[in-house]
Structures are given as C-alpha cells and as structure tokens.
Amino acid sequence: MPTRRVFLRQSALAMVGSGAAPLWLRRVLCAADAPSPRKKILVAVFLRGAADGLNMVVPHAEKSYYEMRPTIAVPRPARGSQDAAIELDGFFGLHPALAPLVPLYQTGHLAILHAAGSPDPTRSHFDAQDYMESGTPGYKAVQSGWLNRALPWERAPLSPVRAVAMGPVLPRSLRGPNASIAVQRLDAFQIRDPEAALQLEAMYRDASDPAMRATGRETFEAMRLLEAVSRQPYQPAGGAEYPRGRFGDSLRQIAQLIRADVGVELAFADVGGWDHHVNEVGRSTSEGLLTLRLRELGQALAALWQDLGDRMRDVAVVTMSEFGRTARENGGRGTDHGHANCMFVLGGRVRGGKVYGKWPGLAPEQLYEGRDLALTTDFRDLLGELVCRHLGNRDLAPVFPGYQPKFPGLLQVPA
Numbered sequence: 001m002p003t004r005r006v007f008l009r010q011s012a013l014a015m016v017g018s019g020a021a022p023l024w025l026r027r028v029l030c031a032a033d034a035p036s037p038r039k040k041i042l043v044a045v046f047l048r049g050a051a052d053g054l055n056m057v058v059p060h061a062e063k064s065y066y067e068m069r070p071t072i073a074v075p076r077p078a079r080g081s082q083d084a085a086i087e088l089d090g091f092f093g094l095h096p097a098l099a100p101l102v103p104l105y106q107t108g109h110l111a112i113l114h115a116a117g118s119p120d121p122t123r124s125h126f127d128a129q130d131y132m133e134s135g136t137p138g139y140k141a142v143q144s145g146w147l148n149r150a151l152p153w154e155r156a157p158l159s160p161v162r163a164v165a166m167g168p169v170l171p172r173s174l175r176g177p178n179a180s181i182a183v184q185r186l187d188a189f190q191i192r193d194p195e196a197a198l199q200l201e202a203m204y205r206d207a208s209d210p211a212m213r214a215t216g217r218e219t220f221e222a223m224r225l226l227e228a229v230s231r232q233p234y235q236p237a238g239g240a241e242y243p244r245g246r247f248g249d250s251l252r253q254i255a256q257l258i259r260a261d262v263g264v265e266l267a268f269a270d271v272g273g274w275d276h277h278v279n280e281v282g283r284s285t286s287e288g289l290l291t292l293r294l295r296e297l298g299q300a301l302a303a304l305w306q307d308l309g310d311r312m313r314d315v316a317v318v319t320m321s322e323f324g325r326t327a328r329e330n331g332g333r334g335t336d337h338g339h340a341n342c343m344f345v346l347g348g349r350v351r352g353g354k355v356y357g358k359w360p361g362l363a364p365e366q367l368y369e370g371r372d373l374a375l376t377t378d379f380r381d382l383l384g385e386l387v388c389r390h391l392g393n394r395d396l397a398p399v400f401p402g403y404q405p406k407f408p409g410l411l412q413v414p415a
Helices: 023-029 063-068 096-106 125-134 194-205 210-231 246-259 289-314 379-390
Strands: 041-047 110-117 163-166 181-183 266-271 315-320 341-347 354-356
Touching: 041 125, 041 289, 041 379, 096 110, 096 289, 096 341, 110 379, 163 246, 246 266, 246 289, 266 289, 289 315, 289 341, 315 379, 341 379
Parallel strands: 041 266, 041 315, 110 354, 163 181, 163 266
Antiparallel strands: 110 341, 315 341
16 A cells, blocks of 8 residues: 655645635634634654764763773863753763753653663664664564554544654655654645646646555645645744754744644654764864764754743653764763763653663773663653553554564553
C-alpha cells in the first residue's frame, strides 16, 4: 500500500480557498467555535552530530572525568564562577550555558536521563541517526519512523497537521503510514498563482489512485490551515525570547501551532553542529563551539516553556542525539565519536528535579570498549514511556518492534 503522508517544502505554490473549509480550518478562523478537548503533544528535538553529554551534564564528583579531560572539562561548581558547572544533586552539574534550564529543574519540570542511548555499537553518524529515528537499533529493514508509529489510532476526523516537522524535508522519525508534514516556515505557505493552485487541486481530486487523492486532499487542507495560522500576528507569551536562528524559529513556530489549537500531536525539530572533534571548549568554559550550541539549546527550550505557559501541562519535550563522545579528550581540544549520552525531558507531567539512570562510572575498567561512557538505559525505554504514559498509546509493539521498553519512571503515572 502506498505510504500516505504529506511532504511539503517551502514553496512558491500557495493556497487558495475552494469549497467548504474543513473542520480544523473553521476552528482557526472562527474564534467563537468551542475548542476541542486538548490532546497530549510530544515534541522531539534531535541534536544532530553527537552532542557531548559528559560536558552537558557533568559528573563533577568523578575524579576520572577531570583526569581524562585536563583541558576541556567543565570545572566543579563554585560560588560566583561563570565557568563552573551549576550544581544539580551533589554528583552532577549542568554546563553553565544551560543556565536557562536550571529553574525548570529546580521546580521539578525538567528531568535528565544519563548514560542513555542506542545499544548499537556503530560510530557512523548516518547509521546511528537512522537507527534512532527508526527506533530499531541495528536493524535497517523497517522503513517507517518510531514517531510516526507512535501516533495513537483514532476513528474521529484527524487534523492535517497532526504530525509536523520544522524543516525542508520530512525526517526519518516521521515517515510512515500516518499523515505528516514538513514545513520550512509557516509564512511561506502562500500561493502566488491561484489558477495554478486550482489546477493542481483538481488534478489530485480527479486522480484514479485513492492514495493520491487522499494525499492531495490532505496537502491542500494542511496548506489552508497553515496559511490561516500564519496570517495571525504571533507574539510569544510571557515575554519569551527565542534565540535567533533556525532552531529558535522552529520552536517558536511549534509554539504558535500548539497555541492555535489546530490539532498538533507530534512536533519535530532538529539542530546540527554538535560534532566537536576540535575546539569544543575555548580558553574557558564560556567559549568554544559546544558553549554556542548549548546556549542556543537552553535559551530555545526555556523560551518554549515560557511561551506555552499552562499549555505545558499537555506537552512533553524530549531531546536525543545519535551517540555521545569519547570520555577522553583528543589532541584538538575536542572529543571523538563515543557511545552513551544524556537525554532531557521537560513538561508538566515530568517527575523532574532529578538525574535518572544507573551511573556506570568512568574508571578505565568501567568504560565501554575502554574509551566511552557505557550504556545503562536504552533510549527506547524513555521514548516508550513518553508514548505510553504521555501520548496514551499503550500498544508499543508496533512502535518499537522486537523490543519491550522498561520505563525509567520519569513521568507521573496517569490517574
């Protein structure tokens, strides 16, 4: 059966109205309509390039950490120091560039899972990202992505933007039988040639292939809806300020869609630039390539939280990266491809204020293959908990075929 998904690029095509507006569009255009019950929303953030989890969430109580990283380690927490790690629990500290996330941790809305990741041993960015986005480490035969398969089944009419990725192409995570879209920018959905748009819509409507007709219908409904949303002036709430750049823009537009109540259940954003073989850290912790990436990440996530306000009770955000970095620094003041990493989860139902996961240690005999942080939690354990306890999809067998997630307990159990 052909895959039914909508794959939209930033386009000079644009939208024209024809026929009756669909339910989702009518709700956007008519403020008098009663809002539908809020659904749970999962936002997945992929840090492409293999982020250095050991310098993000610093095991400052580990002597071996400082021995293996004599020039790039984040200093132990120290009062008044802007370069030192920010104390979390007496053992771990947060990189100072992630300071905007500290209030969320302290108030119990941010949880961290350390020594987590994919059990597959590959150090290839391409393969590791593919395995993590498919949800099937070491197995390439599955064509769809875990995030697409995670959508709970529903009989009711579904929003054409139920699953949305911010970017020019649909990520591996969202490919599959459930309709999903890729959007570069909300304000780019404009049809400059109405006649051409009508012809395209008629072509899809009259197609002999049912899958093509459905795809065309979904595409034009999504275009109308997103064009209607983009017409509404958007001002982030609560004084939220997103960092400039593609990632900040992506999270701002995700917040805009969530607050517009257009039926989003899954959202995906990614940010690259984490492959720091050289110059990971500058002359101090406040300088270097990693600090720039972490500052952007921390500011963007904190802005999303502030922007959504009480809507975060229905939203969970999870970060992931294909693998971690070597425990030892290399000769270029950087790190190489490693194994286990850390994952962040924030949201209203998160049991935050804690670093989860069994810590394996960094002594030579405790390292994976003598060089990396060892894995103690499969990334599917955390994602499975989010799919089940947050999205409400209890049938995890199709989401993670051949694997039964063991929940690490980062979320409150639904009543």
